[in-house]
Amino acid sequence: MNATSSESVRCGWPTGNDTYLEYHDAEWGRPTTDEYRLFEKICLEGFQSGLSWLTILLKRPRFREVFADFDYRAVAEFGTDDVERLLDDAGIIRHRGKIEATINNAQRAVELAEVEGSLVDWVWEWAVTTPHRELDGAIPAKTERSAALAKDLKRRGWKFFGPTTAYAFMQSEGLSNDHETSCFAHDACAAERAAFLTGRTLRPAD
Template sequence: MGDLVTGEDGLARPAWAAHDEMLRHYYDTEWGMPVRDERGLFERLSLEAFQSGLSWATILRKRENFRAAFANFDPDAVAGFDEADRERLLADAGIVRNRRKIDATITNARATVALRDHGGLADFIWGFRPVQTPTPRDFTEVPTTSPESLALSKALKKAGFAHVGPTTMFALMEAVGIVDTHLVGSWRRGSSGLWA
């Protein structure tokens, strides 16, 4: 269990969440808990895309800036962003200024709105929940993709989404509780209520 660290509170957490207060709070209160609303899922989908190639801590530190820049991730508002908004976002030092990721977020907002006629983003994403979840004992056993994340990636691309590769989609599935990759022995294992 070398990948878990027991804190002063007696709770075992992975090393990445054991020392930084912001990451510990995120791990203890949010990561892996079910998110089933459209806005919440659009935010997580967007932030996971921005995180690609960067550390999650970088994104988490900028999260409030992202919320301000992207109208609190209201899909209707972001779907209406135009070239002036793109330029505003590219000039915003408070977020990750990557044109491809900014464009993907606007594209994904429009695709999210379009999905409402077909059951909505939440039902769409949660429709890829696997029958079983991984039970990793250390970080070497935590997958980075799954058949379901690959299928979700393909389905989202077909529905008009961008920057939704299978690794990014697996990270999304972990973050919103679709799978539980909390290490066996972590105090958060099974805390979503969806997996034993």
Template sequence: MLAAYHDAEWGVAEHDARALWEKLMLDGFQAGLAWITILRKRDAFRAAFAGFDPARVARFGPGDVDRLMADAGIVRSRAKIEATIGNARAFLAMRAAGEDFAAFCWSFVDGRPIVNGDDAPRTRSPASEALSAALKARGFTFVGPVIVYAWMQACGLVDDHEPQCFAHRSAGTHRASPDRAA
């Protein structure tokens, strides 16, 4: 499951505002847990959070929080559930103010992925710190610089594939079909 996620999704440049928001919410739920936990529960999260439609999630109220807290298919953290609802409202407030979420996020990397050419482990960067602060200023929560950096990697704003990985942009054929054993 993790290999398939890496090969098909992780690090692929995402430019759809709704998809970026969904992935940021999932990264918030991942805090303190292994990514495989979230990956295995992703379909349940999508069902529980109305397909991660920010307009629908923003209308969730106390009854929905109770419903989600009882849903064994997702991570049942009241703080993370309430953050997702509040973040839907912040997303919509940005839209109402004429600010496109995707353009806003990509502006922190000048519209193109930051390609790291080494295999040094990173958990944050100046860009993730700045984006985290800007999201918080717009009312988002559960968007610290470490969560934001992991999300930037997942959404292709940062390319942290190891240089020898087929998916690293320096390989010249980003996302070429890997030759993996099944």
């Protein structure tokens, strides 16, 4: 996506890798309202632990192929044969704990959707009203809100999703708009967030 040709008006963190730049320009910080993409990001943030996000991003197409496009209802049915199949797949991160956590989290996502009515609506209750960058310009690694989100999911039996991972998820999926204010994507993300959040009830601010 050629949203802009000038790297000077982007955030400072994307590298010159075209895949990374496209991810920043077209995805990062934009409100995600698809339940499969939200579940995917929770899982991939877990796989990313200890690795660069670019590594995960380059493997994402294969992750989608082997994890049923992150249809959590389908992944919830995976068994021991699927775990072994995934451990043999060099196209993903072959980490037994993370693979088993993804299957576990799919099962927990099914439960959450049944209890809360909608995975999308529940996730978006955690959106922040005023992103930290708007308050003081600093971007934390985690917040009280991300810690509360991680704690809630842990209580529900989810794995590999701590406070720092939770905040990275919130940033990437638009629950917080942490683009630099000079970045061309900042205002677009702010407008998309405002439109999506209109009429929604959010949890009390942290």
